[in-house]
Amino acid sequence: MNESSNQSAKQIGSHIYAHEHPESESDRGGGFTLWFTGLSGSGKTTIAHLVGPELDRRGLVVEYLDGDTVRTHLSKGLGFSKEDRDAHIERLGWVASRVTRHGGAVIVAAISPYEQARQNARAMVEEHGPFVEVYVRTSVEECARRDVNGLYAKAFAGEIKGFTGVDDPYEEPAAPEIVVDTEGVEPEESAAVVIGKLEELGLVPSEVAA
């Protein structure tokens, strides 16, 4: 079966091939997904980009999936309604699950404001490896104070609508594996906390003394 069948999927009774997924779903092993969630400007990307090279240095094959990349490659046309945000996160989660299956160290950095969408991503990934959720807990006030690119000012002024934390919801993670607070904390410290947790979980080899 192929995509043409979708042109009239409802007209099709049953699949013509019995063996749709004959391949075993065995994993390569060693893969996991590190999922950073938090407001725009919270520090997700900064911390993720400190963690990534360290994992790389320790011999893991790192796959960095940020919101922008996935929107460019996979979510062109999606906007910022709840439905579109959910679809975006579902795609990110699905790709993360594929790469996790093949042994990659996936690092996702995405606002991912909805708990259910994150849970769905977790469920897909956990079929193949651990899902480590990192809540980058920076207050709206602090993010707005940083406001490097002026987005919060525009959101508060009503020039941008549907902005997470301003006029669009952010649901705090119910049970994240890691919480990092970034106010008064250097990103390097937060990255060290994340790496430490990954070591503790046995996902990353410990640093060998030089």
Added chain:
Amino acid sequence: MNESSNQSAKQIGSHIYAHEHPESESDRGGGFTLWFTGLSGSGKTTIAHLVGPELDRRGLVVEYLDGDTVRTHLSKGLGFSKEDRDAHIERLGWVASRVTRHGGAVIVAAISPYEQARQNARAMVEEHGPFVEVYVRTSVEECARRDVNGLYAKAFAGEIKGFTGVDDPYEEPAAPEIVVDTEGVEPEESAAVVIGKLEELGLVPSEVAA
């Protein structure tokens, strides 16, 4: 930077982080993408589903990406215009490139009617491993004769519009690594041709005598 910035991407001057992709793009090695293209009903999926388990048996971690799967997970809302088909193939190609990078044996089965879109997918994959294009060359007449699910009849009757090979183009691959003809040939034979080529390319370990 994260996806919120897209809410007003044009208002943003420069990226606030210099180190956007600090992770090395080193590959795990051993990955490749086997890309089946051909008309609806040509036999792509049947052959792919014979090849997959064989690769699996020989120790590869197989990732099967068919048009349906990717449409469900990644391309909901896309239709069958040239633009939408191109976007769909771009997504497939991108995911294939990611899994190839992590050492997977990716098997894509998708009509993928446009040469340029296939070339773009090839270019993304080849950054990380070989791209082996399999043209399943079955004539429209033969596909229509098989017409297991009655789609061709509807397409010829004008009840389905934009059907590849009927009222929508299929551009033959310019330089596929493998061409299989399926008329009067058992799918098992075609699968053996594909496996043989993969062995020849050094991508699959040769069958060891029992």
